[in-house]
Amino acid sequence: MPFDLGATARLTAECRDPGGALVTAATAVATVTLPDGTTATPAVTEESTGRYQADYVTTVPGRHTVHWVWTGPAAAYTDVLDVLEAAPPAILSLADAKQHLNLRSSDDDAEVRYWSIVTTRAVEYYTGPIVPRPVTEEHTVRGASAVFLLQAPVQEVTAVDQLLTGAAAYTVGDLAVNGATGEVYRPDGGRLSGRLRFTYTAGRTVFRENIPAGARIILQHLWRTQRAGRRGAVAGGGDDYSVTEPIPGIGYAVPNRALELLAPDRLPPGVA
Known part of the structure; x- marks a missing residue:
């Protein structure tokens, strides 16, 4: 999941010898490459044999690359982390999204926030910017x-x-x-x-109830596709959220019922 700007990202990696066994390396370095090409090397600690971590405080939004290098044995591992902009656009608050998904605990908060941002992008594809x-x-x-x-x-x-x-x-x-x-x-x-x-x-300073209503339906649809197999659920199942025709540019990501709710705010013809 993406990290909030200014949050501490805990980076983890494993050092294994050529045979695949976890081993303690002679040296371990984690290099974070920021979106602008500058680098940072947070302190690395070994939590248990061969398992390393480093805490990096995020300073800029965007895609970061994390490159681990060990010596004795020689090993390397590359990963990525994403950092959200300071005010990521979201039509629904976390509380509203959880209420609609009938979630009571905070266990899935990070994932709900992520899919809420994805939902906003889907709505804005159809209506243009909503969040200023x-x-x-x-x-x-x-x-x-x-x-x-x-x-x-x-x-x-x-x-x-x-x-x-x-x-x-x-x-x-x-x-x-x-x-x-x-x-x-x-x-x-x-x-x-x-x-x-x-x-x-x-964007818009005021919008009518049909927009967050459409966002709720899209969020519910996307959330269900991520929960196949839990309590017998079927990915994308449920007639209330079914999509009968692919929408150009977004395929089956947006249910027809949501599109009907968003129709009054559809972009004028010819407006990108």
């Missing part, structure tokens, strides 16, 4: 009447800068924004030009 987030993106514009931002709906555009110099290209107050489609244009009829960097906020 800052976005920066670049557009090369040659005398266009409008620019369509890639992550609609858009709450507000906060800056439009020249990509090469960083200087303001347009005053935000002189631009108009269609929040539903992400269209940015000049209300005076003028054209937009240049290599531009747009900074804006995507």
Whole structure:
């Protein structure tokens, strides 16, 4: 499961000799490679013969690589760890997700949070961003009447800068924004030009009950597919959550009932 930003990730690995037996190595080093290419080498301890661990405090979000190297005997092992962004998008809180899944203990909290984030991505594939987030993106514009931002709906555009110099290209107050489609244009009829960097906020501050309701159904569906064999359950079973037709781009991950609930907030045609 991904780690929260700032949390301590406990890294574990086993050193085995060429015959496969656990052995104590002469030296043991764990190297963590961060997403930006920098590295860290947390202290390593041997908890029992051949079983090593290192505690690494996460500092940046993204995919990290963990490379273990032992000498005496020579051995190596590579793994990965993922670190969430500071505020990972989630339509459902942990409490809401657990309530819908009828979970009372905290044993599965990490997995529930993970699938809740996956659920949010599935909902937003269909509706566009729901959870508000800052976005920066670049557009090369040659005398266009409008620019369509890639992550609609858009709450507000906060800056439009020249990509090469960083200087303001347009005053935000002189631009108009269609929040539903992400269209940015000049209300005076003028054209937009240049290599531009747009900074804006995507998502919604308020959304209707059909969106978290659809998210609950998707979460329930995904959770059930992960629980095949428990108490006789069948992966993906249950008519209430069945999918009769694959959805382009997301296959069978989203039940039809959830799509029906999300339909009023579907992205306008042509909006990515």
